[in-house]
Amino acid sequence: MSAGTNQTGGTGSGLVKWIDSRLPVFSYMQKEYAEFEAPRNFNWFWNFGAILTFMLVLMIMTGIFLAMQYTPDTGLAFDSVERIMRDVNFGWLLRYLHANGATFFFIAVYIHMFRGMYYGSYKGPRELLWMLGVVILLLLMATAFMGYVLPWGQMSFWGATVITNLFSAIPLVGDSIVTLLWGGFSVDNPTLNRFFALHYLFPFLIFGVVILHVIALHVTGSNNPLGVDPKGPQDTVPFHPYYTMKDSVGLAVFVTIMAAFVFFAPNFFGEPENYLEAAPLVTPAHIVPEWYFLPFFAILRSIDFNIWFVDAKLAGVLAMFGAIGVLFILPWLDKSPVRSAKFRPMYKWFFWILLLDCIILGYVGGKPTDDPVFAGAEWFKIIHLGYITTFWYFFHFLILLPLLGIFERPKPLPKSISEAVLGGGTSGSAATAKPMEKA
Amino acid sequence: MGIVCNLRRAAAATGLITAAALISTSAFAAGDAKEVEDQDWHFEGIFGTVDKASAQRGLQVYLEVCAGCHSLKQVAYRNLADLGFTEAEIKAIAAEYEVTDGPNDEGEMFQRAAILADAFVSPFPNNEAAQASNNGALPPDLSLQVKAHAGGADYIYALLSGYADAPAGTDVPNGLNYNPFFPGSFIAMPPPLAEDGVEYSDGTKASIEQMAWDVVSFMQWTAEPEMEQRKKMGFKVVLFLIILSAILYAAKRKMWSNLDH
């Protein structure tokens, strides 16, 4: 199906042949990105891998050019960012691209993850692919956390203070770890400096894990909306030009939306308080992380009670990291042999409920715990809503999914992709036989 | 159940996400502060620009009223060219302020008149001096205030024009002033603006609302000097991207129409 390793067809001109016979980059690209057979029925949610790759490149490029102008010293950082905004040619553009880029990176990452959860892309044989993805998510979260500290605004400082303080919850070594992280007795210059160094480094680690992620993907091949393996060439199309073309459409639309924010509402996703320079002696009224951390922040705050011998602070930290931990073991929590939610009527409902739950968790994370949820009912507070949504999150993964694997009766699967795409179909629901491709 | 049903759900989810983003990113109303009124600023909207005349008056308000306590460190005198001042005019404004420079050849610091390249001279050498002069309260630097508060320009305008007598029975703590828009209602800054407090060089009547309006226009510019360039570029970029997306989509459909359906 795919071309042999000899240069056939186009990869033939002199220089290309010379390089390729010594270092087969061209034939590798030809095999893995041009001829690579991909299921023909991808929907638009499959665009987000390419979008994420673009976002990573964009963030690295804007980051490097920002780093040329930024000074990681507590006395100079805030002013250096303002200098970028005011005096550096197109500095405001670089800064807003980078800040909004982070937001859109997470938008894309969450869509990409939820796609995986809906269509069972985490199931065998793609377990390792999924876990590498969770590693990327963790690295991304660390990168974003450290990056937000660099402008040295009020939220930069206080967010860093709150989150680094959490590590003191670790028994025995907690305080030593925090001192090690800080490089001092509080978040201060050593902290800022090392966060800058690491923030510069981590994206390249992410890049490396992304390469592993894509290699793993190419070993198993891509999943598809039906969750049914391709049976032959009638089920697939070569990645180039079909998906290179389709990905560029999705990318263009995504970038258009991002540009609208960058140019016309560049501070929409940000926290105004971060335009005040960090003041270690003045705590802001409300310390909130960036929106993409709000669900995790909500889970952290929801555990405000001791669990057995584990005190509330530690329990909250464990729950927060546990929320990502359950993602790691997802392939083993959900043992249903059916991949796609299309054929799992019960799972499908719970998927949407989980999504709603995550959105509400985000809302909870952004509000003071003591506020009432609805103006009329003072007794039902944000913290209570936090309890419910946190509980449901873990219930979904740890209880529901394993049970569904046992008790759910899935719908019959189509025999193949092309059969479903090209019409005809299995006995029963004609719905499964609708063409997936809405060209 | 079918694609259409899922599409609806996807749309609903998107709507929810957007709503959630809007809710969670909006300011948690700072305690009991009064609701800020929405104003119609010249700089609002996709095509909004800085009202230069208003901003020039605002500069006058800043220099004559605010600069006694508030610094404007992020702005340099040379930036005033954006507001329509000539180089000679800016030089004249700057020359009224003194900057510490040095060390000279004898190793001493000395005073000299400010030049275009200098940042606006601060009223105090450091935060501690500012606090000492203001009963422990620190008058914040004004460069970024419009961006630093949820409510932005509307909030600053409301605050400046919103000083009022405390409601009957309210105890105003010593040294503080009642302002319903300030979180907690008691602000250290006494009402800065008074009717005709400034004599505008263009003859505009200097009511409190007018001065508040002008100084906020000025502060919007100090916070976002790149705004006009950003919006102009944004219009071209987004238009380009919309067209590019359309062309790419058409090309994609053409290409995919090859395949048997």
Added chain:
Amino acid sequence: MSDDTQDHDGSRRDFLYLSAGAFGAVGLGAALWPFISSMNPSADVLALSTTEVDLSQIADGQRVTVKWQGKPVFIDRRTPKAISEAESTDLADLRDPQSDADRVIQPEWLVVVGVCTHLGCVPKGQKPSEQRGDWGGWFCPCHSSHYDTSGRIRKGPAPLNLPVPPYEFLNDTNIKIG
């Protein structure tokens, strides 16, 4: 297999791909410009690209050093003797022939960049206590280049005269360098 996409169906399809590619390429090029431009001198650096100097405090025969674009600039309020020596030099004696008239706007004021054209040291001669070299101008201690009262190289390894920066008289007592 993948070659089947190249239907020679007609120019309409190719035109679409062509315009898509062209648009994309234009966009990409335009997108790269801000990155490159950001590396050019920023507004605050450019603001310091000119320096104004008040000459009214400089006495007859006095020399003053100012900083311009990070480099020292020598301002010499020349005595009549220094001026006549500079003007009466035979150009054939000069390694880098330049008449004094070509190097000043007003003969009383010499403005040169104080960086030796040999290897970049700052020549001595600004302070009364320093050596001025054999021609009464400046003397570079690094490799003994001698400059005359017009800042021209006379002896030593330097190949060129001390450069005259762009400057203008704003009025009788102020010059703007750069």
